[in-house]
Amino acid sequence: MAAPTKEIVITGIKPTGKVHVGNYIGAIKPALELARTPMGKTAQEMEHVLKSGQVQEGGRTVLFFIADYHGLILIQDAREFRELSYRIAATWLALGLDPSKVVFYRQSDVPEIFELTWILSCLTPKGLMNRAHAYKAIVERNEQAGVDPDAGVNMGLYTYPILMAADILLFQSDLVPVGKDQAQHVEIARDLAEAFNRQYGETFNLPRHLMGETTAVIPGLDGRKMSKSYGNTIPLFEPEEELSKLIARIKTDSTLPNEPKDPDNSSVFLLYKEFAEVERTRAFREKLLQGIGWGEAKRELFQVMNEFLAEPRRKYRELLADPAELDRILAEGARKARELAAPTLSKVRERIGRR
Numbered sequence: 001m002a003a004p005t006k007e008i009v010i011t012g013i014k015p016t017g018k019v020h021v022g023n024y025i026g027a028i029k030p031a032l033e034l035a036r037t038p039m040g041k042t043a044q045e046m047e048h049v050l051k052s053g054q055v056q057e058g059g060r061t062v063l064f065f066i067a068d069y070h071g072l073i074l075i076q077d078a079r080e081f082r083e084l085s086y087r088i089a090a091t092w093l094a095l096g097l098d099p100s101k102v103v104f105y106r107q108s109d110v111p112e113i114f115e116l117t118w119i120l121s122c123l124t125p126k127g128l129m130n131r132a133h134a135y136k137a138i139v140e141r142n143e144q145a146g147v148d149p150d151a152g153v154n155m156g157l158y159t160y161p162i163l164m165a166a167d168i169l170l171f172q173s174d175l176v177p178v179g180k181d182q183a184q185h186v187e188i189a190r191d192l193a194e195a196f197n198r199q200y201g202e203t204f205n206l207p208r209h210l211m212g213e214t215t216a217v218i219p220g221l222d223g224r225k226m227s228k229s230y231g232n233t234i235p236l237f238e239p240e241e242e243l244s245k246l247i248a249r250i251k252t253d254s255t256l257p258n259e260p261k262d263p264d265n266s267s268v269f270l271l272y273k274e275f276a277e278v279e280r281t282r283a284f285r286e287k288l289l290q291g292i293g294w295g296e297a298k299r300e301l302f303q304v305m306n307e308f309l310a311e312p313r314r315k316y317r318e319l320l321a322d323p324a325e326l327d328r329i330l331a332e333g334a335r336k337a338r339e340l341a342a343p344t345l346s347k348v349r350e351r352i353g354r355r
């Protein structure tokens, strides 16, 4: 039997605005799941392994970080910048991320990342950045509008993929679970790892993109995909009354009370099943088929969501009210991250001839 290898999984979370139900179901929930069920071990076995130390033998080391310096490309108001990082940290912790089981840190607290970014920049062909899709999309839009192709593009945006490559390569990561829109960035990280290895000898592990399993589209209030850009989201940590009002606004079909409803085409059901146990979901499905009215169905949805969210909501507020505690947790994560990063950065320095 092959010796068990340790697998390193990393994902960065760019601080944006309010976290909504779609973010939770599509990204946060699967990531937390991944952190709970390390490779080839039952959750119970892992409990044991995890208690014995951070870096696991033959399991997974999971790194979650707040990509705040990626956010700086856009967020250039100091107060907002600070707040957004705290909110993301509080969100993940409130939803059950256990900082003793993963390495949870803020990117800007790990200076090694930025040194590696520069070194990788010097090996990055400019043309590779020209082809990165986020930059390309802006250039195309500018050209269509008949303005300077680089209007509104700062160098942070342009070299975004190099910083992301440094995030990933510094930890010798194997797997990067991110959405489809980030797949190209992981490929660029791999290309840069190969370029470095070719030039200086085997140094970096080649990371792979891991596509999330949840491909289900989470419907928003109007039935379209829940997205900030459609203004149809349900923020996760709204006060109870607000949540209830939002749920009441979910678009339904015109089936009358007592007429059977089609669960699989109903946003109310699609949301319900993400928050309820299997048995309860089955019962709710039955009720819809039997023709429960939409008003009542929405009240049940509110109940199940509110039950699930009540505790995280309380925890979220508590954490946000205590930024010193968040700083303490993140500092501890940064300490671990820097420890993990040190051997790779020394090797890189040596390879380029700095010593």
Ligand code: TRP
Residues within 6 Å of the ligand: 010, 011, 012, 013, 014, 067, 070, 163, 164, 167, 168, 176, 178, 182, 185
């Ligand atoms: N670019 C990612 C996003 O916008 C965030 C990110 C930054 C990231 N660095 C990363 C994700 C490293 C995974 C690994 O979602």
